[in-house]
Amino acid sequence: MLGNWHQLWVIASNPDNVPVVALIVLVPFFTWFGLRQAKANDRLIEKLEKDPELARTHHRKTQPYHASWQKEVHVWPYLLRIELLAAIVVTVILLVWALTINAPLEELANATITMNPAKAPWYFLGLQEMLEYFDPWIAGVLMPTFIILGLMAIPFIDENPLGNGYYTYKQRRFAIWTFIAGFEGMWLVLTLIGTFIRGPGFMWFWPTQTWDPDRIEFLTTRNLDQIFGINGKWLAHILPASQQPYAELWAKGLFGIIPVGLYFIFAAWMFYKIITSTPFSRRIFSRMSLLQVVVMELLLVVMLALPITFFMRNLLRIKYVWETPWFNL
Amino acid sequence: MAEENRAKGEVGLAGEDDGRIHDLKDWVQVKFHEQVEELKRPEDTQLYKAFFRVGRIDEPRNRALHTLNNLFLHIHPTKVNRDAVRYSYTWGMGGISFYLFLVLFFTGVMLMFYYHPSEIQAYRDILDIQNSVPFGLQLRNIHRWAAHLMIIAVWLHMFRVFLTGSYKRPRQFNWCIGVMLLVFTMLLSFTGYLLPDDQLGFWAVTVGTNMARATPLIGHEGPFGPQLGMTAYNDVRFALLGGSIVGSNALLRAYIWHCIALPAMISVFFGVHFWRVRKDGGISGPSPVMLESEMHE
Incomplete structure (x- = not known):
């Protein structure tokens, strides 16, 4: 079927989506740019590890070096001219951008006419996408708090002293994979989904599929307890009479603890296995305090819950695994 | 003579x-x-x-x-490592973020001359800026795109700092300041989104602030909110909007946050951020590689 390529172009060329399109280019470029330098440093590290004699004398950088060169240069003019150049380049980019694309202005705000789709600005689309999978207080309040505090916690739980002030991959495999998974694999992917895939009613439209506001989406998701047929019938027999009307709630609430608990145990165990999988990572692990391990495990397990929920909802069509009167997971 | x-x-x-x-x-x-x-x-x-x-x-x-001896340049050291001025190491994203902030500050003040944060006037002012003010359209465009660009620059700056391990000792605290700056940058952009008072901003802010209803304890639809006496007329969303709907008060509050409170706060954090860069020994590298065999237990 020939897709609606025109619509894809309309979305991509929407003025407010230009940054998202730019990110599609910029983030892979800078990932490559950083990892290329990491690779060069890794080769140097490998060489120096093999040759302790060389390690004593080498200046330990991949940048060119000559003994007669001064180690430091004056900020005026060597740094300031670069800053001036950067400012000019940015100004030119801004001017060209501002002359060619106009900032969007819709109709006057009107509470009686709902925008469809009503989308957050592009940098918050990741959060809006999370709202599809979790209760509002989890997606809108708990998760952002976890992201902010989790980012702030990074320096205090990363006990690896290597790779401080230079690009490296081999000395910080786990840290780099975790960050790229979080930043690119989750945050940016959710932003892209929010931009290109979520159409009217925030429904899922594949790229080039026409955004049909009249499309009807049938509810095809079930909760995990429905799959297992949990209805509280047998639980009613052992509950006190006063609680019997609530037997189904009790059964579902108690049942949900099992998959969530299993997930926490299994995911924590899996991360433990990963961070102790090599002799080097075991050395890092042995440096960590109990508090550091607990906080790191908690953050990792919560982080992994996002893609798992995503795949359960979109591939397995499972909505919640734990239903309670107060929250759903 | x-x-x-x-x-x-x-x-x-x-x-x-x-x-x-x-x-x-x-x-x-x-x-x-x-x-x-x-x-x-x-x-x-x-x-x-x-x-x-x-x-x-x-x-x-x-x-x-x-x-x-220069007020504007004294945030710099007098000399830097010869390799530290290489673009490949820093990507220049921190400096570009700050430059964009200055651009936003300047264009923002210019826009403020033409803008009234009231429901009757705001949208008309935007039309006026675009159609009657000399270079007004370009002014607004630059402000808008600089804001987007600043978010990208801040994200990429964070990415670079992570990849170079620059958050490690002794720069842990400055990384936290940086996270705060990231949050402030996004909040600044978000509060500015409502100001044109058009459909785009209205519904984005409606979606955004609806989440605040669900805040635990202080939102009227959040866990334990109703038990603590939260209603639509006294919870955190009400405080953010100055009302129970996105209306005139919300516009004024967004305006004050956007033009005064958040810029003032982010400026303080900027100061601490730059000061700590210097106090923590200047930019982190490129420093000589360390070997695993030299690591102490």
Whole structure:
């Protein structure tokens, strides 16, 4: 079927989506740019590890070096001219951008006419996408708090002293994979989904599929307890009479603890296995305090819950695994 | 007399002795040449020295003093590692973020001259800026795109700092300040989104602030909110909007946050961020690689 390529172009060329399109280019470029330098440093590290004699004398950088060169240069003019150049380049980019694309202005705000789709600005689309999978207080309040505090916690739980002030991959495999998974694999992917895939009613439209506001989406998701047929019938027999009307709630609430608990145990165990999988990572692990391990495990397990929920909802069509009167997971 | 003076190669005072001018033509000629010679070396003029405090003669001491003695440049050290000025290491994203903030500050103040944060006036003001104010459309465009670009620059800056492990000892605290700056940057952009008072901003802010209803304890639809007496008229969303709907008060609050409160806060955090960069030993690298065999347990 020939897709609606025109619509894809309309979305991509929407003025407010230009940054998202730019990110599609910029983030892979800078990932490559950083990892290329990491690779060069890794080769140097490998060489120096093999040759302790060389390690004593080498200046330990991949940048060119000559003994007669001064180690430091004056900020005026060597740094300031670069800053001036950067400012000019940015100004030119801004001017060209501002002359060619106009900032969007819709109709006057009107509470009686709902925008469809009503989308957050592009940098918050990741959060809006999370709202599809979790209760509002989890997606809108708990998760952002976890992201902010989790980012702030990074320096205090990363006990690896290597790779401080230079690009490296081999000395910080786990840290780099975790960050790229979080930043690119989750945050940016959710932003892209929010931009290109979520159409009217925030429904899922594949790229080039026409955004049909009249499309009807049938509810095809079930909760995990429905799959297992949990209805509280047998639980009613052992509950006190006063609680019997609530037997189904009790059964579902108690049942949900099992998959969530299993997930926490299994995911924590899996991360433990990963961070102790090599002799080097075991050395890092042995440096960590109990508090550091607990906080790191908690953050990792919560982080992994996002893609798992995503795949359960979109591939397995499972909505919640734990239903309670107060929250759903 | 004047002829003799010039023949001896003496400068000035032609046609002049005992403080009086005898030969006006000669005097003007000599003074004129004197002036031309002086202007060829502007760095020796009083005006230049009063302005810059440092002579321009290119010697190491003066290069250092140029940075040190300048209010705007003194956030820099006088010297940096020769490899640290390489674009490949820093990507320049931190500096670009700050430059974009300055651009936003400048264009933002310009826009404020033409904008009233009231429901009746705001949208018309935007139309006015676009259609009647000289270069108003470009002004608004630059402000909008600089805001987007700043978010990208801040994200990429964070990415670079992570990849180079620059958050490690002794820079842990400055990483946290950086996370706060990231949050402030996004909040600044978000509060600005509502100000045109168009459908786009209205519904984005409606979606955004609806989440605040669900805040635990202080939102009227959040866990334990109702138990603590939260309603739509006293919870955190009400505080953010100055009402129960996105209306006139919300516009005013977004305006104050966007133009005063958040810029003031982010400026303080900027100051701490830059100050800590210096106190923590300047930018982190590129530093010599460390080997695993040198790691202490």
